[in-house]
Amino acid sequence: MTEPDVAAVFRAEYGRSVATLTRFLGDIDLAEEAVQEAFAVAVGRWPAAGFPPNPGGWITTTARNKAIDRLRHESARDGKHAEAVRIGASPSTGSSARIDTELIDPGEIERVEEDAVPDDRLRLIFTCCHPALAREAQIALTLRLLCGLTTPEIARAFLVPEPTMGQRISRAKKKIKAARIPYRVPAEHELPERLPPVLAAVYLTFTAGYTATSGPDLVRADLCEEAVRLARLLVDLMPDEPEAAGLLALLLLTHARRRARSDPEGAPVLLTDQDRSLWDAAAIAEGHALVRRCLRRNAPGPYQLQAAINAVHTDAARAADTDWRQILALYDQLLALTPTPVVALNRAVALAEVAGPEAGLEAADAALASGQALGRWHLFHATRAELLTRLGRDAESREALRCAVALATNDAERRLLDRRLLDRRLSDSA
């Protein structure tokens, strides 16, 4: 067996330890400090003394002891009997009890190391993605607390200055504390309101990694990996939520194509032109199995439908084998559930494959009429350009491509569109 390194343990265990300590201490900042202190001890000790049998349990226990030591020290300094340690909110009432550090049972600490640590990560996710926090703050907090990413790492991933990201995170933490955002998993009847922001935070983390909105890298793989990890965690913790499974399937099936998505120069390769042997077969198999499980449950939602669409795409050995009728039927369902211009545009693409470019173009233009913002999106114009080419309306197609190039925010995508525009000119002059 290869020795795990401390960094690997950190990646795997940070979120769980912070979640447990937050319940124990009733304070996210104290929890983070304690866990970081415990890792500092581990870095000094493990490489020489060897790794403990349960590194995660060791970290949690050590962090707990550090926190207790600190509270005892502070209470002695303050001359109080014992500074109260707040034990987390009870799930039924959300109320908090205060107990003395003296009352913490040392036996319990031992048990933490022996048994599986009770998984508090679900509480932590729901706290991070509470609807009272701004979406950007939800995502940043989740990456910081659950995934153990540092503030500079998150700032780099979202292309914002480090102080901005630091402020975003600290403000969110202050709000959690001041407004008393509870540390609990919502009750069943609250989930319809509370689950979507959690899924959206994970989904948006993935999309931020998948297509950098600007700058040179098409895929910031780290964010995609984190999002897949988070989605997997949600499925583990909420196995009965079909939309959580749908989200994981969607991310797996999308991420499975990452190696085929760009050519050696970094330019994006469209789905039709991708070398399907580069797809990650294991991820696709896992995604397909999840989609089948969702179908059996028959409680479709937006993530499950998008996953099903991706399952149909990845089921085809060659682009020409794609079952577009099936995809169109799924888009019809998706459009009924989420009637957004972007879904309408994607449905138009599927319709073009089934009923011809004329019908597709008509549907694309109807999508624009339903949401003018679509006109500022480069892919809308790229789609129109493609359909116009198929209809032999070359001048209009070139015009649409020029709009697409002007609106593209990602260097690699702009290069692809530029190349198509160039190809078009060359074929015209030939």
Place this chain on the structure above:
Amino acid sequence: MTQYLLSVWADESTFADMSEADLQRAYSQVDVFNKELEASGSWVFAGGLHASRTATVVRSVNGEVTTTDGPFAETKEVMGGFWVIKADDLDAALVWAAKGSAACMGPVEVRPFQDEPQ
């Protein structure tokens, strides 16, 4: 328990445009809500305010007092009334806010009070 300010915000002109029947409906709904709040033990204080043009702003700087016709901020949206409640956590306060919003037919801002010094 934390105390929260639940303030009701509205464009004053929409109040002026409200029919007598709608106003009466809002009053009676708020009355029902207030009773529920009191019965639950979450009530601390509440009140509806007169129009913002009835406000006066006072500034005392170095013992010198100036008094001006208010309100302090000339905004379209003004606070029309408020509740002060106590609740276990933000989720509990948000449930009250949703009921209060339905009763007074307007948006309700939820803001925590600072802890009392121990």
